[in-house]
Amino acid sequence: MSSRALDDKAQKLQLAELPPEFQDQEESIKITGFWLFIVTDVLIFASLFATYAVFVNRIASGPTPAQVFQLNTALIETLILLTSSFTIGIAIWAMRQNRQRMVLAWLALTAALGMAFVSIELVEFAGDVAVGWGWHTSAFLSSFFLLVAAHGTHVTMGIIWAVALLFQLRKRGLTTVTRRKLYTFSLYWHFLDIMWVFIFTVVYLGGRLI
Amino acid sequence: MHGGDDQHETAMEPGFDFISPRFEEPKFPMHQVWGYAASLVLTFAALWMTVNRIMSPSVLLGVVLAMAVAQGALQLGVFMHVRESRGPAWHLLPLGMAFAIGIGLVGMSAWIMLFKSGVS
Numbered sequence: 001m002s003s004r005a006l007d008d009k010a011q012k013l014q015l016a017e018l019p020p021e022f023q024d025q026e027e028s029i030k031i032t033g034f035w036l037f038i039v040t041d042v043l044i045f046a047s048l049f050a051t052y053a054v055f056v057n058r059i060a061s062g063p064t065p066a067q068v069f070q071l072n073t074a075l076i077e078t079l080i081l082l083t084s085s086f087t088i089g090i091a092i093w094a095m096r097q098n099r100q101r102m103v104l105a106w107l108a109l110t111a112a113l114g115m116a117f118v119s120i121e122l123v124e125f126a127g128d129v130a131v132g133w134g135w136h137t138s139a140f141l142s143s144f145f146l147l148v149a150a151h152g153t154h155v156t157m158g159i160i161w162a163v164a165l166l167f168q169l170r171k172r173g174l175t176t177v178t179r180r181k182l183y184t185f186s187l188y189w190h191f192l193d194i195m196w197v198f199i200f201t202v203v204y205l206g207g208r209l210i
Numbered sequence: 211m212h213g214g215d216d217q218h219e220t221a222m223e224p225g226f227d228f229i230s231p232r233f234e235e236p237k238f239p240m241h242q243v244w245g246y247a248a249s250l251v252l253t254f255a256a257l258w259m260t261v262n263r264i265m266s267p268s269v270l271l272g273v274v275l276a277m278a279v280a281q282g283a284l285q286l287g288v289f290m291h292v293r294e295s296r297g298p299a300w301h302l303l304p305l306g307m308a309f310a311i312g313i314g315l316v317g318m319s320a321w322i323m324l325f326k327s328g329v330s
Contacts, residue, residue, distance in 0.1 A: 018233065018296065028296035035301035039308040046312030050319035057323075071257065078253055086246040093239040183262040190289045200253070201278040204241040205260045209267040209274075 018201060019096055021175045027180040038191050041154075045195050048147040049202060053202040055139040056210065065207030073124050074204035077117055078196065082153075084113035085193035088186045095182055100174050103182070110189065111162035114155055121152050127136060133208035144203065154192050161185055222238075229302050231295040243287030252277050 015023055022028045056065060091106035128134070135145035142160070165185055169178050234241070256274040263270070286292045293299050 007319045015296075017316075019235075019294075020296065023298045025296065032301050036304060039301075039304045040306075042308040042312055043315075046308075049312075050316045053316055053320040054323050071261070075253075075257060079250075080244065082249050082253065083291060085249075085285065086242060089242040089245070089329070090239055092289075092291075093242060096235045097237075187290055190285050194285050197249075197278050197281045197285075198254075201256060201274050205256060205274050206271060208260050209271045 007043075008188065012099060019179070021180040021183050023055045024176045024180075027176055030180055031184060034187055038187060041191065045147075045150070045198075048143075048150055049198065052143040052147045052203065052206065055143040056206075058139035060138035060140075062132055062141055062147075063146075065140065065203075066143070067202050068125075068128060068144070069207045071204060071208070073120065074200055077120055078200045080113050080117045080120070081193050081196045084117070087113065087188055087190045091185065092186045095174060095179060098174060100169070103174065105167055107162060107166055107169070107182070111159050111166065114159040114162065114189075118152055118155055118159065121148070125149070148199060148203065151195055156197075158185070158189055158192060161188070226298065227300045229295075230293075231297065231299050232293040234291075241288050245284055248284055249281050252281050 020027075021031065059065075087106050088110040091103050091110065094102035094106060128141075135142050154173060162185060165178070165181055169182070172178055254276045256259060259265075259270060267274070292302065292305075295301070
């Protein structure tokens with residue numbers, strides 16, 4: 001056997017040890033592609049954070065950050081999102097153990113936590129707008145709503161994605177394709193958690209420090 | 211690809227070891243439990259420090275930002291399995307690039323606004 005053939009054999013053995021979503025070349029390319037989407041989303045959030053940093057002191061005749069933000073609400077939102085990041089992490093772990101019912105349960109819990117998060121955020125926004133602190137009040141509030149609602153919209157999209165995945169997983173089970181979809185969903189969800197940690201730190205904690 | 215002996219890692223060009231793929235599939239998700247606990251500790255610590263103002267605000271802002279970066283790294287490493295890949299984990303390069311551009315964008319925007327003179 002030539003050394004080239006030996007190399008190929010070693011590579012096939014190596015591939016057989018990978019999880020199905022990485023063994024399949026097309027699915028693994030889609031995972032890499034999803035990472036590139038996350039890269040572009042990092043840049044979008046970076047520009048929104050930069051906008052917020054520039055406008056945070058431009059309060060016009062509106063309220064200051066310290067007046068607008070309630071740390072209790074922000075803390076509850078943070079805890080919900082951190083927990084949902086953990087639950088989807090467990091779902092991926094269960095997927096690697098081929099435990100489909102467990103995957104469904106943890107994915108459903110993740111979607112439910114996402115819904116709780118978005119609901120609390122909407123109540124918070126509605127409360128701000130009700131007392132006249134809308135996004136047209138000052139440059140600070142414009143950039144605040146833009147940044148935080150961009151994140152909230154991402155989470156809403158994630159919930160729709162998770163619910164669709166729940167139906168598909170129930171119907172088709174853990175196939176190479178559904179595994180890859182669940183894997184990319186988990187990347188998306190964890191990414192949103194990271195962005196929220198920065199929103200919590202920069203916007204809500206930062207509001208008390210500047 | 212060369213170097214068929216090594217079954218666990220694809221042979222790399224020298225200097226590119228950091229993108230060689232890694233997988234971990236333990237029987238109990240211990241990593242995830244620790245990652246979750248650590249993120250909770252970091253969140254509550256940052257909140258406690260801010261509410262009690264344990265140091266000057268500008269220094270404190272730097273500290274809580276560093277803690278947020280730590281939490282982000284935790285998510286990437288523990289939950290996102292950032293090094294999992296079929297071959298070399300090439301996505302690490304554009305991801306690092308995006309972080310560098312993002313930090314530059316936010317950092318320089320904040321820095322330029324420290325100069326109170328000029329247009330507002």
